[in-house]
Amino acid sequence: MSRIHLFEFEDQQWLPEFIRNYMTDFLQFLSNKTAMYKGIVPIIEKGLKESQTNQIIDLASGGGGGLIWLNTELRQNNPDLKILLTDYFPNISAFEHTQKNKPTISIL
Template sequence: MKLRLQLFELEDQKWFPHVIREGMQDYLRFMITKLNTYEAALPQLQELLEHSRQQHITDLCSGAGGGIAPIRLELSKRMGTSVHVTLSDLYPNIEAYQYLSNSSYGTINFIPEPVDCTNVPPQVSGVRTIFSSFHHFPPETAQAILQDAVEKGASIGIFEGARKTWAELLLLWLVFPVIILLITPFIRPFKFSRLFFTYIIPLIPLGIIWDGTVSLLRIYPPEMLKRMVANLNAPGYTWQAGRVGSELGKHVIYLIGYPKEKENV
């Protein structure tokens, strides 16, 4: 699937109820974590950290922090040192972040205030990552996110957990509704609101199916990511874009960029 349609996602809308947005994000975090979706991209993440001489990731557009706990653990094992993660978002999911912080014994922390990924505060340090969220932004905003990282001397990694195929759309429409109904009681932290808006008034499942469909249509394929970085004013930066992963549920589209000589701040 080479086309990209901007369309709109419900959770991007300011009017969208935060309780439904959080329920959708919690489901995404649960699935990404259980499937270990980003396992195939660990070599690219490791390269990004090592070239930047960093053991700290600042995750932008974190949602509910989907998959970040196993990513942090595996990176720590591969690098032989404790990797720390700071979560952030324009709409911070504080309850999910606190849960991840507590369960990781503080190796995952968070910024409670909203963070604009097109203008990250200069005091926010670490290698920047965006998992499962870069597709939300139209091309001009997506490019502004990358340019902001360059202007502040930060390394950045973009990761989308999909292959971007029509088969994935069929899977989403035919299988995911059943999966959502089956796994919702096991998602933590437990919330009565999540049960209510899944089984009584099914706004969370409907939101997941709609936003999941739009997400696949919005994801930037590697060819578009390469054209995007070619338009950046980024002298001295190294960029790589591509696809990794061959197992079902573990396909990743990625873009990584880091300064060739200047150390990350």
């Protein structure tokens, strides 16, 4: 099977900001209201332990994704966990909402 090259619309500079923000807001809502990242929690915990760190730098965060939910799950075993959000086209209002709900999440 040959490779299919797809792209994310919200990563395109030509996409209007209000559409990009709507898309990242929806992704954040969906991922924080469901346990869609539940399976990745042990893998992230193992990575944190093996790298001997308590910090996650989330590249291309969009609007923060499921980090509100994920932060709560990961802090159960890593109470000093810090998460840094970054994005080329950040959804600032979503970042601020995430940081308001979880002060241990910061914005770059």
